[in-house]
Amino acid sequence: MKTPIIITNFKTYSSSLGKKAIELAKVHEKVSRETGVSFAVAVNACDISAVSREVSIPVFAQHIDPAGLGGFTGQMPPEAVQSAGAVGTLLNHSESRLRLDILEQAVILAKKNSLKICICANTPESGQAVSAFAPDFVAVEPPELIGGDISVTSADPEIITKSVEKITESQVLVGAGIKNGADVKKAIELGAAGVLLASGVTKAENPEEVLRDLASGVS
Amino acid sequence: MKTPIIITNFKTYSSSLGKKAIELAKVHEKVSRETGVSFAVAVNACDISAVSREVSIPVFAQHIDPAGLGGFTGQMPPEAVQSAGAVGTLLNHSESRLRLDILEQAVILAKKNSLKICICANTPESGQAVSAFAPDFVAVEPPELIGGDISVTSADPEIITKSVEKITESQVLVGAGIKNGADVKKAIELGAAGVLLASGVTKAENPEEVLRDLASGVS
Amino acid sequence: MKTPIIITNFKTYSSSLGKKAIELAKVHEKVSRETGVSFAVAVNACDISAVSREVSIPVFAQHIDPAGLGGFTGQMPPEAVQSAGAVGTLLNHSESRLRLDILEQAVILAKKNSLKICICANTPESGQAVSAFAPDFVAVEPPELIGGDISVTSADPEIITKSVEKITESQVLVGAGIKNGADVKKAIELGAAGVLLASGVTKAENPEEVLRDLASGVS
Amino acid sequence: MKTPIIITNFKTYSSSLGKKAIELAKVHEKVSRETGVSFAVAVNACDISAVSREVSIPVFAQHIDPAGLGGFTGQMPPEAVQSAGAVGTLLNHSESRLRLDILEQAVILAKKNSLKICICANTPESGQAVSAFAPDFVAVEPPELIGGDISVTSADPEIITKSVEKITESQVLVGAGIKNGADVKKAIELGAAGVLLASGVTKAENPEEVLRDLASGVS
Numbered sequence: 001m002k003t004p005i006i007i008t009n010f011k012t013y014s015s016s017l018g019k020k021a022i023e024l025a026k027v028h029e030k031v032s033r034e035t036g037v038s039f040a041v042a043v044n045a046c047d048i049s050a051v052s053r054e055v056s057i058p059v060f061a062q063h064i065d066p067a068g069l070g071g072f073t074g075q076m077p078p079e080a081v082q083s084a085g086a087v088g089t090l091l092n093h094s095e096s097r098l099r100l101d102i103l104e105q106a107v108i109l110a111k112k113n114s115l116k117i118c119i120c121a122n123t124p125e126s127g128q129a130v131s132a133f134a135p136d137f138v139a140v141e142p143p144e145l146i147g148g149d150i151s152v153t154s155a156d157p158e159i160i161t162k163s164v165e166k167i168t169e170s171q172v173l174v175g176a177g178i179k180n181g182a183d184v185k186k187a188i189e190l191g192a193a194g195v196l197l198a199s200g201v202t203k204a205e206n207p208e209e210v211l212r213d214l215a216s217g218v219s
Numbered sequence: 220m221k222t223p224i225i226i227t228n229f230k231t232y233s234s235s236l237g238k239k240a241i242e243l244a245k246v247h248e249k250v251s252r253e254t255g256v257s258f259a260v261a262v263n264a265c266d267i268s269a270v271s272r273e274v275s276i277p278v279f280a281q282h283i284d285p286a287g288l289g290g291f292t293g294q295m296p297p298e299a300v301q302s303a304g305a306v307g308t309l310l311n312h313s314e315s316r317l318r319l320d321i322l323e324q325a326v327i328l329a330k331k332n333s334l335k336i337c338i339c340a341n342t343p344e345s346g347q348a349v350s351a352f353a354p355d356f357v358a359v360e361p362p363e364l365i366g367g368d369i370s371v372t373s374a375d376p377e378i379i380t381k382s383v384e385k386i387t388e389s390q391v392l393v394g395a396g397i398k399n400g401a402d403v404k405k406a407i408e409l410g411a412a413g414v415l416l417a418s419g420v421t422k423a424e425n426p427e428e429v430l431r432d433l434a435s436g437v438s
Numbered sequence: 439m440k441t442p443i444i445i446t447n448f449k450t451y452s453s454s455l456g457k458k459a460i461e462l463a464k465v466h467e468k469v470s471r472e473t474g475v476s477f478a479v480a481v482n483a484c485d486i487s488a489v490s491r492e493v494s495i496p497v498f499a500q501h502i503d504p505a506g507l508g509g510f511t512g513q514m515p516p517e518a519v520q521s522a523g524a525v526g527t528l529l530n531h532s533e534s535r536l537r538l539d540i541l542e543q544a545v546i547l548a549k550k551n552s553l554k555i556c557i558c559a560n561t562p563e564s565g566q567a568v569s570a571f572a573p574d575f576v577a578v579e580p581p582e583l584i585g586g587d588i589s590v591t592s593a594d595p596e597i598i599t600k601s602v603e604k605i606t607e608s609q610v611l612v613g614a615g616i617k618n619g620a621d622v623k624k625a626i627e628l629g630a631a632g633v634l635l636a637s638g639v640t641k642a643e644n645p646e647e648v649l650r651d652l653a654s655g656v657s
Numbered sequence: 658m659k660t661p662i663i664i665t666n667f668k669t670y671s672s673s674l675g676k677k678a679i680e681l682a683k684v685h686e687k688v689s690r691e692t693g694v695s696f697a698v699a700v701n702a703c704d705i706s707a708v709s710r711e712v713s714i715p716v717f718a719q720h721i722d723p724a725g726l727g728g729f730t731g732q733m734p735p736e737a738v739q740s741a742g743a744v745g746t747l748l749n750h751s752e753s754r755l756r757l758d759i760l761e762q763a764v765i766l767a768k769k770n771s772l773k774i775c776i777c778a779n780t781p782e783s784g785q786a787v788s789a790f791a792p793d794f795v796a797v798e799p800p801e802l803i804g805g806d807i808s809v810t811s812a813d814p815e816i817i818t819k820s821v822e823k824i825t826e827s828q829v830l831v832g833a834g835i836k837n838g839a840d841v842k843k844a845i846e847l848g849a850a851g852v853l854l855a856s857g858v859t860k861a862e863n864p865e866e867v868l869r870d871l872a873s874g875v876s
Contacts, residue, residue: 449727
């Protein structure tokens with residue numbers, strides 16, 4: 001997966017769920033194609049198959065469970081998201097935190113199924129912790145800044161430098177409050193391999209404009 | 220939803236996930252149409268949209284979270300399964316147990332979104348407990364019999380009579396080990412409004428044959 | 439256990455933990471003896487043995503786990519709280535919510551060990567739900583009022599009448615914002631068998647005065 | 658805390674709960690005094706105060722929650738175990754696994770309260786993960802060997818060498834199936850700072866004999 005990368009977490013916003021998820025993913029694909037910048041989208045499980053059919057940029061699940069093929073009602077095994085078209089998954093997002101042993105097991109199963117893995121963590125220390133499982137990406141996001149107006153790159157750039165220093169075996173993404181190209185630029189300058197963001201795109205009046213601006217931060 | 224009803228829980232068996240989910244759902248639809256018996260299927264979240272497009276029998280989710288439209292990464296709000304085509308959901312299956320307060324909240328949100336609700340419980344007592352939230356169905360399934368060879372109707376028919384007696388505001392389904400028409404017949408005779416089953420169908424060499432046999436139990 | 443009863447939940451306030459727990463329990467015992475009103479205290483697990491040794495009013499645990507004698511590290515089996523001197527336990531408090539099946543199992547084990555059981559619930563409906571397990575008490579406490587200044591008896595008396603109506607097999611306690619004798623009186627008039635409270639006593643400047651006032655509500 | 662150290666986890670065995678916990682802790686103290694080997698005991702929360710009063714070897718809690726002084730019903734804040742006499746705590750034992758963010762928060766609070774911390778992990782990788790939080794000890798215990806007859810030192814010595822290699826900021830303890838002095842000796846030779854064990858002592862017919870044997874492994 002080419003880096004720097006910009007991953008948009010669609011969460012379950014009305015503007016990025018169901019049919020809207022397909023539309024918004026297409027805008028990502030368009031901007032990616034036109035700017036040459038690497039974008040990925042993380043969509044609700046219900047939307048993975050439809051979105052994957054419609055776009056060629058990487059589609060991530062937002063979560064998987066340490067489950068497999070068999071008796072797992074209401075669980076999300078890597079096989080399910082993969083057969084639906086996902087090429088990767090977020091794990092341990094602040095809105096879906098996992099027990100440490102469950103997280104380790106989920107990573108093992110995701111790797112067996114060749115899914116790219118992005119584990120979220122709320123501090124550089126917990127980012128370092130999860131990097132022990134050697135995921136492709138560790139996304140460090142201070143929860144108090146998620147969904148807010150101040151970017152982590154402005155509010156606390158040391159979080160990024162500390163994360164980059166501590167996390168040596170995975171690529172570091174940063175998130176929380178990321179909204180524009182300047183934020184992306186700053187994150188990359190400080191050593192990040194990209195950003196993970198959500199409301200900055202999903203709640204934008206003009207997502208295409210925002211995505212182009214974000215892309216401009218990747219020189 | 221017409222009763223007696225036979226709900227097949229597809230879980231995440233290789234025989235009932237992805238494309239196989241669509242095929243198996245079609246077999247259910249065929250048997251339902253030909254026998255006039257009411258069938259529904261509960262599929263993995265990734266499969267809801269594709270299965271819903273392909274069949275006209277009711278499609279259930281296997282689980283929802285007490286989430287809504289907004290910042291809910293990796294969560295499954297009723298809006299998501301409904302916009303994907305589900306008309307109902309299982310809740311609190313033994314493979315996805317919920318905290319009591321979370322269950323109550325999920326039921327409230329499911330109702331707001333007009334989803335049919337089938338709450339699972341492992342004993343008549345916990346079945347009675349969840350019936351306080353007035354779901355459409357309460358499915359009582361002794362976990363020790365789930366996936367096994369002995370049907371709850373044979374192993375412990377008193378579980379059914381006790382459930383029917385205690386659960387007065389919802390319709391009672393029974394499950395665990397249900398495999399054939401005789402099991403269905405017995406369940407209905409004891410007062411159940413139908414059955415919830417999984418491996419008896421999903422692991423069958425000839426699911427259509429099994430479904431016809433199950434349907435024969437509904438006189 | 440004589441009713442009406444006033445149960446004080448000591449939580450982990452600095453004024454009701456460790457040595458302070460013993461002192462505060464003694465004040466309860468004194469007021470109980472002098473007024474003839476039934477009081478009980480629910481203390482942190484670390485304090486059960488010391489408090490039980492020092493007072494003769496009923497001492498409750500604040501929580502137990504569905505564990506037993508054996509390999510249960512960090513779990514709280516009924517045997518442990520009982521051998522430490524507790525005669526009962528709270529369960530499913532809003533600060534220690536349980537999965538429904540875990541709650542059922544905990545109740546079964548508590549009964550086997552002859553512990554009095556008070557299950558907390560946040561609505562009349564969930565109160566009705568847990569009453570299916572036939573605990574001695576169901577304490578209905580709207581979480582939004584817990585720790586607040588407005589008593590449930592003033593803010594929403596219908597919660598009490600509805601709870602009393604729906605919960606027929608257990609005695610109903612009410613809680614959240616209870617602070618004085620008038621609140622207790624109102625609760626009893628509406629059909630409750632007592633109250634469960636915390637900060638009204640633990641944060642009081644003069645707990646003895648507050649306890650006497652509460653007792654005055656029991657005519 | 659002097660190392661090598663032998664920590665006995667009392668769990669909730671009938672032989673190490675309540676009064677039996679005090680007796681067994683005294684045997685540990687006796688053997689520690691007579692052999693000069695460092696021992697500690699991790700006891701059920703209900704027993705911390707009584708055991709701490711009776712012995713002078715270090716007493717650990719088996720678990721704490723990320724709670725503090727205040728509204729935490731049924732939770733175990735570090736302040737509670739400390740005021741009861743504990744000088745340290747186990748965390749994330751396989752019988753009390755924690756969410757990663759909860760674990761981090763519990764460690765931060767434990768440190769603020771000057772508790773020694775021993776985090777358990779089931780693999781060298783998860784051991785490395787938790788060492789990011791810089792606890793005093795990381796105890797690596799393969800869950801499949803816990804409570805069994807084969808020691809981790811015999812069954813899979815590479816787990817120890819790998820753990821010692823990966824965990825550089827905390828001291829490494831090993832556990833699962835440890836029963837005698839030879840197991841302790843092997844663990845130390847492979848780089849561990851001690852062992853964490855339970856049933857080998859708590860279920861022994863003659864615990865004193867076993868403890869002396871274990872001590873003999875520390876040369």
